Amino acid sequence: xxxxxxxxxxxxxxxxxxxxxxxxxxxxxxxxxxxxxxxxxxxxxxxxxxxxxxxxxxxxxxxxxxxxxxxxxxxxxxxxxxxxxxxxxxxxxxxxxxxxxxxxxxxxxxxxxxxx
Numbered sequence: 001x002x003x004x005x006x007x008x009x010x011x012x013x014x015x016x017x018x019x020x021x022x023x024x025x026x027x028x029x030x031x032x033x034x035x036x037x038x039x040x041x042x043x044x045x046x047x048x049x050x051x052x053x054x055x056x057x058x059x060x061x062x063x064x065x066x067x068x069x070x071x072x073x074x075x076x077x078x079x080x081x082x083x084x085x086x087x088x089x090x091x092x093x094x095x096x097x098x099x100x101x102x103x104x105x106x107x108x109x110x111x112x113x114x115x116x
Contacts, residue, residue: 024116032112038085039109043068044078048087051099058091058100 024032038044046068051059065075079099082088087105091098 035085035087035109035112038081038087041078041081043070043075044082047075047078047082047099048101051088052101052106058098061097061099064099 039048047064050064050067061072061076061079064079065072068075070078076097079088079090079097083090083099086102087109088099089102091100
């Protein structure tokens with residue numbers, strides 16, 4: 001039989017040094033995950049692109065249902081998720097809601113990815 005070698009305990013000198021890059025704390029990770037989850041749906045990405053492409057800078061929910069082929073309640077649900085994630089701004093006018101991009105929101109998303 002061959003004897004197994006005895007392993008020595010690692011010392012502090014054997015460990016890696018800290019990189020100096022702070023990790024995300026739990027709250028930051030939760031906030032960023034909310035945004036990434038909002039962007040992870042194809043219909044929501046299409047909604048963002050439609051609102052962003054609108055020459056007036058805003059879109060009525062009534063104009064967003066037909067291009068997606070979805071009902072108004074479903075589109076409103078997706079828009080609410082985008083608003084809650086801080087990507088869209090909602091303004092109520094009478095019975096309709098108008099949506100516009102939050103200034104700098106997409107730049108913030110790009111920065112969040114680059115900072116990981």
